[in-house]
Amino acid sequence: MDDTLIVSGADPADRLNAAAADSVGAQDIPALLNALGRRARKAARRLATATAAEKEAGLMAMARRIRLRADAILAANREDLAAARARGQTPAFLDRLTLDPARLEEIAKAVESIAALPDPVGRVLAAFERPNGLLIERVATPLGVVGVIFESRPNVTADAGALCLKAGNAAILRTGSESFRTSMAIAEAMGEGLEEVGLPADGIRLVPTRDRAAVGAMLAGLDGNIDVIVPRGGKSLVARVQEEARVPVFAHLEGICHVFVHAKADLAMAERIVLNAKMRRTGICGSAETLLVDRACAGTHLKPLVMMLLDAGCAVRGDATAQTVDARVSPATEEDWRTEYLDAIISVRVVDGLSAAIDHIETYSSHHTESIVTDDDEAAERFLAEVDSAIVLHNASTQFADGGEFGFGAEIGIATGRMHARGPVGVEQLTSFKYRIRGSGQTRP
Amino acid sequence: MDDTLIVSGADPADRLNAAAADSVGAQDIPALLNALGRRARKAARRLATATAAEKEAGLMAMARRIRLRADAILAANREDLAAARARGQTPAFLDRLTLDPARLEEIAKAVESIAALPDPVGRVLAAFERPNGLLIERVATPLGVVGVIFESRPNVTADAGALCLKAGNAAILRTGSESFRTSMAIAEAMGEGLEEVGLPADGIRLVPTRDRAAVGAMLAGLDGNIDVIVPRGGKSLVARVQEEARVPVFAHLEGICHVFVHAKADLAMAERIVLNAKMRRTGICGSAETLLVDRACAGTHLKPLVMMLLDAGCAVRGDATAQTVDARVSPATEEDWRTEYLDAIISVRVVDGLSAAIDHIETYSSHHTESIVTDDDEAAERFLAEVDSAIVLHNASTQFADGGEFGFGAEIGIATGRMHARGPVGVEQLTSFKYRIRGSGQTRP
Structure with missing residues (x-):
């Protein structure tokens, strides 16, 4: 002191x-x-x-x-x-x-x-x-x-x-x-x-x-x-x-962000997005911490995604299925699904389709930013509608969670609360409003 | 219990x-x-x-x-x-x-x-x-x-x-x-x-x-x-x-609402608005509690306004000038300027022009609803801009402070806080928002 x-x-x-x-x-x-x-x-x-x-x-x-x-x-x-x-x-x-x-x-x-x-x-x-x-x-x-x-x-x-x-x-x-x-x-x-x-x-x-x-x-x-x-x-x-705080707070405690690779995901796009979402910068709140892979495409997509991450120097902690991909995949614990690594570490889980992915996210997410990779527009729309996070993306990297990327010019931070400001807090979110009423002598009956 | x-x-x-x-x-x-x-x-x-x-x-x-x-x-x-x-x-x-x-x-x-x-x-x-x-x-x-x-x-x-x-x-x-x-x-x-x-x-x-x-x-x-x-x-x-509360609150503690009768106010309109603002219903949050009269028009407007209120059965508590109008006007104390009567009582003060009116309001108002009566658009615009209340009106009664009157269909209340909801809280104000982003494989450079 x-x-x-x-x-x-x-x-x-x-x-x-x-x-x-x-x-x-x-x-x-x-x-x-x-x-x-x-x-x-x-x-x-x-x-x-x-x-x-x-x-x-x-x-x-x-x-x-x-x-x-x-x-x-x-x-x-x-x-x-x-x-x-x-x-x-x-x-x-x-x-x-x-x-x-x-x-x-x-x-x-x-x-x-x-x-x-x-x-x-x-x-x-x-x-x-x-x-x-x-x-x-x-x-x-x-x-x-x-x-x-x-x-x-x-x-x-x-x-x-x-x-x-x-x-x-x-x-x-x-x-x-x-x-x-x-x-x-x-x-x-x-x-x-x-x-x-x-x-x-x-x-x-x-x-x-x-x-x-x-x-x-x-x-x-x-x-x-x-x-x-x-x-x-x-x-x-x-x-x-x-x-x-005894006053309102605009903040996010953490960014436990997810990428869900859906059954209908293009593998090449999924690889680009997952690599970027995790590895572009690992220390920012919009970096991905968990990769969810649809069981329906795990046979074709899981191994390339995991190998790509490992090759890029990312530690992978996986569920039982993910662990079968490579000996370097260590077991993910319950705690991993709740962890914001802010580092070159990712948790990987195979889920039974879109509903299971949304359930996982609603259970573990910090409601910051989540992305779905899919060519199926219907699945994408459901994901965008049902995932209750400040930012939800379809076929784009979670690292776009940034006021500058939104065109806000600058941001003072990102908020995950539901009151007033949510997502990037730029100058517009730093305003309130009032009602201005112009009359010509009106009285209320 | x-x-x-x-x-x-x-x-x-x-x-x-x-x-x-x-x-x-x-x-x-x-x-x-x-x-x-x-x-x-x-x-x-x-x-x-x-x-x-x-x-x-x-x-x-x-x-x-x-x-x-x-x-x-x-x-x-x-x-x-x-x-x-x-x-x-x-x-x-x-x-x-x-x-x-x-x-x-x-x-x-x-x-x-x-x-x-x-x-x-x-x-x-x-x-x-x-x-x-x-x-x-x-x-x-x-x-x-x-x-x-x-x-x-x-x-x-x-x-x-x-x-x-x-x-x-x-x-x-x-x-x-x-x-x-x-x-x-x-x-x-x-x-x-x-x-x-x-x-x-x-x-x-x-x-x-x-x-x-x-x-x-x-x-x-x-x-x-x-x-x-x-x-x-x-x-x-x-x-x-x-x-x-440890969570956000939409509320107003009280509605200490003001009507300011400006130098350029039409007397007949001022009378209608003041009477309605105070007496239509005295127990609602949008009812006026204080009447401010511009010294520049007090000679012509003060007495008719005060007599009208007294004749309508409203008790009047006035400053020194207002007390000269009629023996029934009792002295207003400092406390009166801070009081929401919710009754047929009004405090009346003569102020030195628009700036003094705004100063009085910014000092004593509960930031709920305030109205200016004037034919001077420049004065009205200044009032609407500078008075920091949820609802500011020009030439209309404060009793319009109601979600139904705003066309909101219904309201759950009126908020005077600056966060999220301000003024009537209708169904729109009971929503938050999120960002939905559609891409085609974008990654952040």
Whole structure:
């Protein structure tokens, strides 16, 4: 625990003190956070009526300020890296934490690409005239204040803040402690960008303390001043957020994604899709963890699929039938069907047709993303209708489970809940709506 | 507390025992409720793929069964009434509890009108083709299992159950104890209607106990088998649900609705709208509680508006200026601006223009419904944009805040939260969505 305010320079310190001005002191984390919440709510009210042009200008200014402050951001990053190295972090962790001029430019460009997205606020989602002449519109509005809790990834600071802002929301960002200095320097730059165009810097604030109590305060909802929490990180972070949050959460705990190779699957297509779904990147939530093969085509399809995976360096854990294919197939236990490997491992089961495949998925899936490979459109339609997951695909890789691949421009994460946002959470999903009614003196009889 | 299972006849008892079959005993309320939740989840899975025709047939069968069981329902109602009378309930309460053949026919007709609504499930909410040829659709799906907790209103049993079912959801209904026998008889009839068309009777279940512990179990989420809770009742019920629920809630705590009479308001229109907004029905959530009058037109508009309200039998609590109008105007305290009277009482304040009106509303409103009366379209547009309430109106009465008036056919309630549903919650708002993607072998590069 580290309950002091850590800042990355004199100027930021002033800004942080300002942010915490009405708190009772830096030691008092809930009070500090609640003050942050009140300021975010006030900023959100201003941002809710910001024009598309204002928001776009603000985001472009942020990107510019990130570039202008490159030296300070990279210096802060070197401090973070040195500390992480001293704590003995793994090379993979250090690599994710590392910024260089090229990676920082990517961050600035990502903010610009969010600036260029269509404004999701003000869209007329429905419009109808009532017999009494009332004109009713359902119109998109911001959600309010979004709390984002993430692990030590410097780029998330910019991505998440920019996405929230594009949708007219204020963002309260909580970074993992290892990237605290880097994230703070980036958040500072973003706040400056907002101020440059006359928008409130409180619209994007990084929680100015590493104290873990800050997370608890956010999960408690900051006295009504956080409307939704988005966790970005590993399973333990998401599990804690889902367990403790007193406000709505957009998240997925895990992605136990399935590919079902149906009796009528083209083998070559099935091979391409299975290989891609499992092996393109094994560490993302949309990667496949279980392959289901229809018993009706197991005779022709099972062995080529399993051998292909083994040859690609994937460990295979199979049911009794799958184990007969090759000695390298180890037995799958009940636990395997429930496991998100996030690694070059796959579980393989032979199932008795479409219904059994759907039953398996409904039993073990995390309701994230599932795919059927088949040339039988009727089977495909049944799969698409009956599988209750955020994303269901026919003849395509589960690795398309990504906001960018959906054309959303960017995503803050993928949600598997059924409320409000489901699937990739882009700027549209970061909005709410209200009803706008225009009358000419109508009263209700 | 009453921890025995109360049933309205031998047949229902069998059914209830069946519902509780896998519980560890009627005394164990959480186990009973969790069993109900598991059965509801199973039913929800079947209902999610029910066709529009199946659901319509099921609802029509429910209406028929309600009529067929009229004698049993009315007999159960007489028992409820006798018990309520013995407990000394007020005439108004007894009236709300009372069913007669005409009121029961209204209930059956309401179910039929819900049957006739368009199916909200399967609607394609968005569709787009990606450059790689993937066809992506966002398609409406049921939410899952809806828990409805309501007070002793027999009609809500049928309304809420039918609305949930129309959207492909299973419903777990918890009635106030005073209408328990009546609600149970109605729920039985509805379950029979479902079975008649081959849909699971577990799709609509009344919690088969009056034990208040059942509410706690529902608020805890029934082991993941309740997706959303809808409370229908007074402020204390809603407050408890909002405070304790571990699942999302669609609700409004109160409706502190405002009418703002702007400088450019037509006086005659303002009078009609204010009178209707306050006095048409004072006990509904969309009734106005505060009248704001622009100082710029107070000289001409304030006195007629206040006198009209007083003459209509409305008590007026005003600020200093409003008190000068008539001796019957009593002083409004700070508390008045925060009070939902649900009665023939209104608070009146003179404000310095549009910005001050918006500030007052943003400070005191419950974000339910607010209206501006003005001939100035620019002022109206600013009001509609800046007031952050579920429903904002221009030149119309706040009493239009009702799903029926929106053309939604029926509503299960009005929500003031920003997540998922906002404003009237009709069958569309009782759905979620998923992404359905059709490919031709695409893999992600």
